[in-house]
Amino acid sequence: MTQNKILLVDDEPAFRELASRWLAGQDYQVRTAGSLEEARQAMVGFDADLVLLDLSMPPHFDPQITLESMVDFEGRPVIIITGHADRDLALKAVSLGAWDFIAKPIDPEMLAVVVRRAITKTTLERELNQLKKAGQSASGAAAYIGHSASSQKVRALIERIAPTDVRVLVTGPSGTGKEVISRTLHELSHRSKAPFVSVHCGAIPDELLESELFGYVKGAFTGAEKDKEGLLSLANGGTLFLDEIGEMPLTMQVKMLRVLQEGTFYPVGGREQKHIDVRVISATNADLVEKVREGSFREDLYYRIKGVNIETQSLAERHEDVPVLLQAFLANLREKQDKTLQLSAEAMQWFRQQAWPGNVRELKNALESVASICPAGHITMDDIHLLYPSTGAYAAPAIGTTPDSDATLDEQVRALEIRLIQKALATTQENRTQAAKQLGLSRQGLIKKIERYGL
Template structure:
């Protein structure tokens, strides 16, 4: 187990020796300094969890100067030590941010209590920050958030195929994160430094889609007063994301097929052939094979874009992801507009009990709406009822959380513990296999095991 670190700053060598030896016997890692200048040098390389600071330090022996030096310890808890049991100085030290105040001669038992409480505060804050970091919107394949089996499979597949140039078709209901997956594939590829160009095939009118994709030359049609590069040219070297490709008109499907086959195209009205190097990722919420059978989607194009198929599930099929998604969205909101916002247990359960036909997108919008009327503190079921009047406290919710006021952080922690236990049982204690099941590194799993004392 990692030792907690303490920096002891006192100008009396005998006291430093005695106190540091006693603290070391209490299993703390202690470094000492005989002056403020020495303390500043030590703290630059010694990540102390706590600072014990004598109030009267050389060269000035001025308590005001010493109190002002607390800012040099970067927010670490500071316990002020003094040979003068002065209540006014004690109050001033606390008012300026000291964790506590203890007078010489020091009672070892009293010091033990004060140090233990301060260390516990530091440890708790660090663990909460780590938990928030682990559930905030992460980078890489983990950007597809969730602990469910389906989410883990998606992340594993994304990590495997992202470095390649294989074409990908992402399918699934609207609002399930298809564009997030596509952007992640780009970000993890060798094309990451090049553009990611997104085209919604159903949002652009059919008569404009060709010129938007291929661009045009001056005079190609009325209003074409100068050459314009199309989205294909803008994506050169990078990734072209064709969202809702099932809505692309048949005439454009033929022209897109030629681009995929040959890597070339002609701008509208142009005679000079353009060469491009792009990776194509497509997405749809439609059944493309059904469209092929119905004659509204070309079979040859379907097999050109399919490559690897990544299928997303509706949120209703992975409700265990809801608490983690909520925490991630709260983290984003706190970075943007609100502070210290949490969800009560009943509120989390309400979010889990909904069917969310709009999937993750609808969940996110609902949380943002509720957060807008509760800019700080804890979101409760009463807050939700202001926007959703039909909300009721069901017996299921009451029985599940009879007397608890757990925050979302606490529930996420409990969920992580359950998932870790399950993965370890399933892998018969093999941490490497358990880490793979959880979609995290082996070292990350070990850190969580140590953090939660499993």
């Protein structure tokens, strides 16, 4: 996993040493500078994701000059550090473009939160810019978005295999972005100028699938009044995406095997062999190994389509991706609707706490539904309540919070703890100190439980 980079600019050597060690312990790559000039030099060859900048820096020790120097960091988020919790300076720093403002002595927990949010912003903007440069939509329709370890692993694999013609099998639950991955592979390949043709193997009746894929000649069957090109021919030179290939009938599997082995096929009713040059990407939410075992999927076809296997995870397994996905979807909605569209903190919390059994697809549809009834462009819990009237102020059902009569004692205790923590945080407006006191925990004890449960 690629480390995010932070430039720490502060004139106090002891603080630089302690802060850089702590940040490195949080898995960030850190470079330090003791003056503004050193900071400018440090930027050369160091593509920082974030700048931590002390407000009073040599040689001038003038906050105004320091704030003006933010332009040197080329649009990267800047968090201002000061030994003086001055509200006016904080407001001025933010008005001049600072991402946030944090006072010494620094609370490590607060710093961790502010840094994580700023880097999330940077990464999302970079992803959206890459999409725009590639001529794709900002919706993430052709990009697999996310900050989780599994998402980054998928993206790294996409980048490595996209330029090749290796066949790819994308597996995982429905709604996790299998077609998104397939389109991204196509867009990043040398075939990107040619067609991307998608075939849902389970949506076309068995008796029609062959003629849809291979086409037919005039007189091949009743109603075939003229020759018709099949989807294979339309995809020639490009990418053929076989979605839900696990639902392809066995008779058709035999014929697809010939296409993959020899690059040839016959249209229905035709005698003239056609040659095809396509990259085949397949996807399924089924266990193909089990289907091979039970005889409903050919073993030789399985090994033909499985050049490289990309496995997606459910949104529940990569729940930290929810905020960045929401921001990407919001950016697309803003572009489509040409209006400001934002989520309130409570609305964001609600989206983050849902189980989303339908995964990314369900998350996107839910956001679009709520946005469609939001008159002011600022989505609040009032808008959510209109579509989800039984929802409480903080999400129900949240992940793992609904006790099950069949659940183990540990699972039921976990669910109860999550509900009580959520309730305490809600009633204290997210004040962790007060919430901890209400729950009879130490503040650090509460924080550990919040991290453990991914709240």
